Amino acid sequence: MAERSFKAEVEQLRLGDGETFHGEGILAVTKALLQAGVAYVGGYQGSPISHLMDVFADANELMGELGVHFESSASEATAAAMLAASVNYPLRGAVAWKSVVGTNVASDALSNVASGGVTGGALVILGEDYGEGSSIMQERTHAFAMKSQMWLLDPRPSLPVIVDMVEKGFELSEASNTPVMLELRVRACHVTGSFVAKDNQRPKLTVAEAAEAPVRDTDRIVLPPANFLHEVEKIEQRWPAAIRFAQERRLNEHFGPESDEIGIIVQGGLFNSLNRALELLDLSDAYGNTAIPVYVLNVTYPLIPDEVRDFCAGKRAVLVVEEGQPEFIEHELNTLVRRAGLDTRIIGKDVLPRAGEYGGAVIRDGVAKFLREHAPERAPAEVDNPAPALPPSAVPQRPAGFCTGCPERPIFSAMKLVQKEMGAFHVSADIGCHLFSILPPFHIGNTTMGYGLGTAGASAFKPRDKRAIAIMGDGGFWHNGLTSGIGNAVFNQDDNLTIIVDNGYSAATGGQDILSSRAKPPNRKTNNPIEKAVRGVGIGWARTMTRTYDVAGMRDAIREALTSKEKGPKVLVAQSECQLNRQRRVKPQLAKAMKAGQRVVRERFGVDPDTCTGDHSCIRLSGCPSLTIRPNPDPLRQDPVAHVENSCVGCGVCGEVSHAAVLCPSFYKAHVIANPDRRDRLRQRLRGWLIGALQKRGAQAIAARAF
Numbered sequence: 001m002a003e004r005s006f007k008a009e010v011e012q013l014r015l016g017d018g019e020t021f022h023g024e025g026i027l028a029v030t031k032a033l034l035q036a037g038v039a040y041v042g043g044y045q046g047s048p049i050s051h052l053m054d055v056f057a058d059a060n061e062l063m064g065e066l067g068v069h070f071e072s073s074a075s076e077a078t079a080a081a082m083l084a085a086s087v088n089y090p091l092r093g094a095v096a097w098k099s100v101v102g103t104n105v106a107s108d109a110l111s112n113v114a115s116g117g118v119t120g121g122a123l124v125i126l127g128e129d130y131g132e133g134s135s136i137m138q139e140r141t142h143a144f145a146m147k148s149q150m151w152l153l154d155p156r157p158s159l160p161v162i163v164d165m166v167e168k169g170f171e172l173s174e175a176s177n178t179p180v181m182l183e184l185r186v187r188a189c190h191v192t193g194s195f196v197a198k199d200n201q202r203p204k205l206t207v208a209e210a211a212e213a214p215v216r217d218t219d220r221i222v223l224p225p226a227n228f229l230h231e232v233e234k235i236e237q238r239w240p241a242a243i244r245f246a247q248e249r250r251l252n253e254h255f256g257p258e259s260d261e262i263g264i265i266v267q268g269g270l271f272n273s274l275n276r277a278l279e280l281l282d283l284s285d286a287y288g289n290t291a292i293p294v295y296v297l298n299v300t301y302p303l304i305p306d307e308v309r310d311f312c313a314g315k316r317a318v319l320v321v322e323e324g325q326p327e328f329i330e331h332e333l334n335t336l337v338r339r340a341g342l343d344t345r346i347i348g349k350d351v352l353p354r355a356g357e358y359g360g361a362v363i364r365d366g367v368a369k370f371l372r373e374h375a376p377e378r379a380p381a382e383v384d385n386p387a388p389a390l391p392p393s394a395v396p397q398r399p400a401g402f403c404t405g406c407p408e409r410p411i412f413s414a415m416k417l418v419q420k421e422m423g424a425f426h427v428s429a430d431i432g433c434h435l436f437s438i439l440p441p442f443h444i445g446n447t448t449m450g451y452g453l454g455t456a457g458a459s460a461f462k463p464r465d466k467r468a469i470a471i472m473g474d475g476g477f478w479h480n481g482l483t484s485g486i487g488n489a490v491f492n493q494d495d496n497l498t499i500i501v502d503n504g505y506s507a508a509t510g511g512q513d514i515l516s517s518r519a520k521p522p523n524r525k526t527n528n529p530i531e532k533a534v535r536g537v538g539i540g541w542a543r544t545m546t547r548t549y550d551v552a553g554m555r556d557a558i559r560e561a562l563t564s565k566e567k568g569p570k571v572l573v574a575q576s577e578c579q580l581n582r583q584r585r586v587k588p589q590l591a592k593a594m595k596a597g598q599r600v601v602r603e604r605f606g607v608d609p610d611t612c613t614g615d616h617s618c619i620r621l622s623g624c625p626s627l628t629i630r631p632n633p634d635p636l637r638q639d640p641v642a643h644v645e646n647s648c649v650g651c652g653v654c655g656e657v658s659h660a661a662v663l664c665p666s667f668y669k670a671h672v673i674a675n676p677d678r679r680d681r682l683r684q685r686l687r688g689w690l691i692g693a694l695q696k697r698g699a700q701a702i703a704a705r706a707f
Contacts, residue, residue: 006051010059015197021159022194025184026051028159029125030059032166037201039091039120039210040069042079044479045509046098047135048186049127053096054510060523067206072512072524075479080106083113083179086120088215090205092170096125099183100139101451105480107144113179114148115230116220117238121170122179124150128269130324131357133186138355140324141183145301149234151242152301153182154268156253159193161268165298168251176242178234185269239302246299252307253298256290262375263311264367265333266321268298270358274321277363281371281380291378303332309340317374319367320348323358347374399439404626405583405649407548407576408434408501412442413621413657414554415469422562425466430454430481432473432508434501441623445471452476455485455498455569463495467562467570470498474530475506478515482533489569490538497561497570502530502544503578511581518577534571541570548576549653552660579649600674603650607642611666614639618667621657642666 006027013031015021021031029052033041041063045053056063056070063070073079079095086093097106103126113122126141145152151172155165165182173180219226246252253268266274274294278284283291295311297303312318312333322329330348337344351373352358352366371379402409411434419425429435429445430453438445449457454472461468472481477500486498504519506512513519517526531544541564545557554574561570593600609632619627619642626648629640644654655667673680 006055006058010055010062013059013062013200017197017199019197020194021197022192023159024192025157025159025162025189027055028163028193028195029166029184030055031197032163033094033123034062034066034068034200035163035198036121036167036170037092037203038068038094038170039203039205040071040082040085040093040207041095042071042073042082042093043096043125044073044076044079044098044102045506045512046102047127047129047509048133048189049096049098049125049184050510050512051189052125052127053512057512062200066200066202067208068203069207076102076106077109080109080113080124083109083118083122083124085207085210086118086122086179087113087116087220088217089120089210090174091120091207091210092123092203093120094123094125096127098127099129099136100141100144101129101136102126103141103144105451110144110150110179111148112222114150115222115227117177117230117233118173118179119177121173123166123169123173124179124181126181126183127189128154128183128185131186133357138324141181142301142324142328143326145181146328149178149239151176151178151180151299153180153251153298154300155182155184155188155298156268156271156296157185157188157191158272159191160195161253161298162188163195165251168249171249172242172245172251175245176238178238178242183269187272188269191272243302243304246302247304247306251299252304253296254311255288255294255296256284256292258293259314260293261314261316262371263293263295263315263318264321265295265297265308265311265318265329267300267323267329268296270321270323270363271296273358273360274363274367276360277367280360280364281367283367283378297329300329303329303336305336305340308333308336309342312337312340312342312344315344317345317347317370319351319370320346321352321358321363321366322348325349325354327354345374401436401439401623401625402433403580404624404647405579405651405653406433407503407579407651408437408574409622409624410548410551410653410656411499411501411554411574412437412444413653414551414558414660415444416442416621417551417555417660418558418562421559422466425562426458426461426468428454428458428468428470430457430470430472430476432476432501433503434471434473437471441620450480452478452480452482453484455481455489455494455496458496458498459488459492459494461494461496468496469558469562470496472498472500473508474500474502474504474516475508475514477530477533482537486534486539486569486571487537493568495567495569497558497572499558500530500534500571500573502573502575503581504575505578505581507578507581511578511584530573531571534573539571540568541566542573543571544573544575546575548574549651549656551653551656555660579651583649594674597675599677599680602672602674603652604644604648604670604672605650605652605655606644606668606670608666608668609633609641609643611664612641613664613666614641615664616642618642618654618658618664622654624654627654 076097085091153165155162169180320330334346351369427445429448431451455470458468458470506514513521515528516530531542626645630643632641
């Protein structure tokens with residue numbers, strides 16, 4: 001069950017030659033793959049290309065009709081290894097994952113396929129997750145492309161260009177026998193537009209047909225002496241072939257006048273932001289009619305020496321708009337310009353920030369500074385007294401946190417209660433929603449080293465009196481954690497505790513099904529218990545808590561694991577369904593039932609303001625977004641009372657925490673009934689009569705005491 005279904009949108013993938021496609025970038029990429037005759041597709045979900053994997057899954061029927069093989073890979077390494085199919089066979093294959101973190105995982109397979117080379121077109125689609133919308137370390141894919149000499153496409157965010165770069169990417173790969181990377185930034189993934197479609201192409205050779213006629217070429221296998229020849233082949237054959245193809249097919253673009261004393265070179269993915277910056281400076285319009293020559297690098301590696309020379313010739317200075325650092329493109333441009341014997345000055349990070357995302361305002365300021373230094377007659381007037389920037393302190397902080405009703409929140413509430421008893425302990429965190437525990441109100445988590453590496457991150461701790469705790473999600477467990485974490489802990493007999501958060505999905509990447517999901521999707525094998533897997537590799541002490549909302553039970557289970565006299569690694573599986581996916585599943589069912597007039601009962605929790613003391617320990621131990629405060633109704637008390645908003649989904653964690661921590665009895669549970677039956681109405685009348693009678697008697701007693 002993914003975050004979003006593309007069942008309706010994928011019908012556009014059937015459009016034929018001459019028809020107009022309307023949609024967003026992710027869907028356009030899938031259409032381009034089918035038009036290019038792709039034979040196999042794989043990948044691992046992760047922002048900003050999670051929806052690409054969801055589109056592949058929803059288009060599985062169409063892909064089957066065309067003979068295209070699709071797999072939702074277990075990891076990025078698994079996906080990259082699929083490219084082996086293109087080494088010896090003329091099979092076009094595409095794989096996808098999340099930028100540098102995915103590339104790091106896939107690096108072993110990528111280095112091998114880049115060394116041996118390919119026969120069929122091999123395309124790696126990367127969600128370049130750089131900038132303020134990123135959830136990972138700020139690094140770029142460019143370095144890996146240079147290191148392994150894989151060609152890197154960075155298409156201008158326009159659907160016709162993106163589609164063309166996908167198709168040309170396969171051709172470039174085949175022309176140079178080299179895998180090609182195509183990076184899509186967040187804006188490119190979700191940009192909407194249109195393009196004229198072509199007919200989908202059945203692959204000239206399917207993977208099934210290739211398997212029936214095996215081909216073997218030891219020169220493509222990375223072993224001595226072939227591996228030494230691969231490097232020579234890269235430099236003397238593949239690189240020149242790539243440059244020749246990109247130049248002849250005009251993969252890079254030019255905007256603006258043909259000649260000028262200044263110019264701008266920009267990464268393709270940044271062109272829209274650059275054009276907006278030029279608009280703000282009255283140097284372009286919305287259609288890219290720039291007043292300054294712009295050379296757009298849809299191919300950012302390798303650069304085309306002749307094109308660079310021709311663009312820079314006759315110019316005093318050229319601005320390079322290259323996001324991130326190190327400034328690989330700027331360095332190479334300086335080399336190419338000097339080799340061409342030109343005196344053109346290459347300007348980059350001296351007027352633009354060395355780090356951070358290049359939005360329209362950032363580029364505008366950089367271009368303005370460049371113009372003041374190198375074309376002052378065209379520079380905008382400086383503002384003597386610019387308006388003061390809004391200080392960071394003026395913007396309320398909104399740290400990331402767990403969703404309302406998240407089953408992971410009570411796990412960390414229980415850990416806080418254990419900490420209160422036993423003192424602080426080292427917590428090796430992991431990638432996933434559970435990483436929000438490092439932020440308020442929990443403040444739990446000392447390090448995080450990568451997806452599924454929580455247990456491995458705690459392996460250096462050999463405790464004498466206090467065990468370390470590792471956190472791992474079910475997605476990370478199946479991705480990497482079973483072998484790198486649990487297997488390693490068994491082999492080395494690490495005496496630590498691993499808590500595996502089993503919410504039923506790869507939740508942080510959009511709610512895709514995984515091996516342990518309780519759903520039963522077609523063409524997938526799920527319902528594989530995590531506890532069974534860890535016991536299979538040698539874990540002796542293992543428990544599964546099937547309801548994480550039982551805070552007291554979670555507290556007791558964690559305490560037992562930390563105090564057990566049994567040596568060796570211990571695993572506690574904390575199991576409850578992701579609340580977001582549950583709501584996506586349940587809400588339509590409830591709405592349908594209510595519309596049909598059926599009786600529907602929903603649980604809600606609340607706080608009795610007359611009982612609440614205003615201590616707010618419940619908020620500090622829970623942090624649920626639906627749990628807030630409001631003014632105290634008692635004029636004799638000053639502290640605001642706790643309050644549960646209407647966003648409550650009835651998980652009950654607030655009351656469970658209060659009970660487990662022995663805080664207060666102010667929480668109550670209510671049943672909200674839609675379409676009540678006769679028994680419900682009768683019960684309500686009886687309750688109303690009884691409550692009214694008790695209130696009347698109480699009022700009479702108060703009045704009697706007053707006299």
